[in-house]
Amino acid sequence: MVKHFDTSVELCGVRLDNPVIPASGTFGFGREFAEYYDLDCLGAISFKGTTRDARFGNPTPRIAECSAGLINSVGLQNPGIDKVIAEELPHLRQIFHKPIVANISGFSLEEYEECCAKIDKEEQVEIIEVNVSCPNVHNGGMSFGTQPESAAEVTRRVKAVTTKPVFIKLSPNVTDIVAIARACEEAGADGICLINTLLGMRIDTMRRKPVIANKMGGFSGDAIFPVAVRMVYQVANACKIPVMGCGGVSSASDVIEMMMAGATAVQVGAANLKNPYAAKEIIEALPQEMERLGIERLSDIIGIVK
Amino acid sequence: MYKKGIYTVLSNEPLTPAVYRMVLEGDTQYITRSGQFINIELEGKFLRRPISVSDYDATTVTIIYKVVGRGTEQMKGMAAGQRLDILTGLGNGFSTDNGTERPLLVGGGVGVPPMYNLCKRLLAEGKRPMVIIGFNTKEEVFYFEEFKALGVDVYCSTADGSFGTKGFVTDVIREEGLVFDYLYTCGPLPMLKALYDATEVDGEYSFEERMGCGFGACMGCTCKTKYGNKRICKDGPVLKRDEIVW
Secondary structure: OOOOOEOOEEEOOEEEOOOEEEOOOOOOOOHHHHOOOOHHHOOOEEOOOEOOOOEOOOOOOOEEEEOOEEEEOOOOOEOOHHHHHHHHHHHHHHHOOOOEEEEEEOOOHHHHHHHHHHHHOOOOEEEEEEEOOOEOOOOOOOEHHHOHHHHHHHHHHHHOOOOOOEEEEOOOOOOOHHHHHHHHHHOOOOEEEEOOOEEEEOEEOOOOEEOOOOOEEEEEOHHHHHHHHHHHHHHHHHOOOOEEEEOOOOOHHHHHHHHHHOEEEEEEOOHHHHOOOHHHHHHHHHHHHHHHHOOOEHHHHOOOOO | OOEEEEEEEEEEEEOOOOEEEEEEEOOOOOOOOOOOEEEEOOOOOOOOEEEEEEEEOOOEEEEEEEOOOHHHHHHHOOOOOOEEEEEEEEOOOOOOOOOOOOEEEEEEHHHOHHHHHHHHHHHHOOOOOEEEEEEOOHHHOOOHHHHHHOOOEEEEEEOOOOOOEEOOHHHHHHHHOOOOOEEEEEOOHHHHHHHHHHOOOOEEEEOOOOOOOOOOOOOOOEEEEOOEEEEOOOOOOEEEHHHEOO
16 A cells, blocks of 8 residues: 655644745745746745835955855845735746745834735735844844844834734844744734854855855855744744754755754755756655655654654 | 756866866756856865856767866866766856847956867858857866867967966957957956957857856856846846946
């Protein structure tokens, strides 16, 4: 008898065929990957971080390789919310027929509000993911995500303008991730996504200069997986709302490990940049890994490790 | 279109003390234009290594690379028979359907390799290309004889004058009084800029930038052009003269 392995999960009422979601910023709006494979195998897609206005981002070079990862300081290059809604979203809907997660960034509370209010009207978007790692231009550039109060304030303002499930994507560059996650939950967040990149830096020793023009950037890739698992575990145990795990996931085994830590869905980021088929290959490997570990329903193992 | 595949090293030999030529066997159907590049996965390295295609045919790809860091150091030690995971067919490449009859091809250092296949293609299309290759010193010179063997006028400059014209590629244009109707070039940024300033003839310039993915997803290598932001890896590496912002 052929065993059936149920990989489906439910995220705030949104059913996903499987928990694997390409992470924002590593998958554009799907175009480049659609040339490689049929995107409908994916659980969902989290599209490129979108801001109110079009952004070029930071000066180049803005990529630095590391052992088991890379640092990027792309700086939220995107065409702006209006163009995303007018051009990218309709195109993404043509090439992808599963849930879309809209990743929204902002440099002020008003910007978050405005972008989320616009996305709220888009039927194609099932979930809003709010990136609170950006600096607040009205508060000396301090990131919204580094204080429970400011993260909660973004959450409240965004929740007030949308009825879609709102996930707050947290930065790991903080002293107490649990306090921030709880503050978001109390402010009405429907879920937490973590982790964003770790702040890192490389130096070109021959030139005696930073590799990246902006000096520092976000470190991602295999190397950060243990940090992500730890934070997912801490937050999942402290909050009642679902968690999307993200950070250094590169195999089906990693997906299961992160789900055991407490993630309901799992994002794959930097792995897509090394191997454009990464997310697809991870999904295809899930049943075999489930069989190996004696798992029939993936949803059974969410947060099973105490 | 581009494609990921497994390629086998057929040969890997030095052309100069620092520059190597590697011939790979595998599916080349996605390489469609001169000036495109491939992106090679190396064991133990997180990012792939983007290297321009110097030449290709139905079953092989030839790349010429300079050993500049740990990745290319690793490549230098590869022997025939080694298998590599490679993305092919990346980048826009040079156009040849632009009406040119007498194009000038200028390569500087490791910007020389993509000019080789381009030269062959232009010849096959009945054009009459001229070639200038530029280096710092005689010890670095490669492919002078290979270009000559194609039957084209080929000039070489070295900064120290140890081979060919003393000076830069722009000195060759001036001293030889070269007349051309289109320019194709690839090489270090100062050379591209010097060429841009030295001529008003239309052309295509191939740029370099530190890349993440190499296929347009990460936005790591974006540059500004007169017609908006472009990703060097996906919308480039070749930019038309009229869109370049220095």
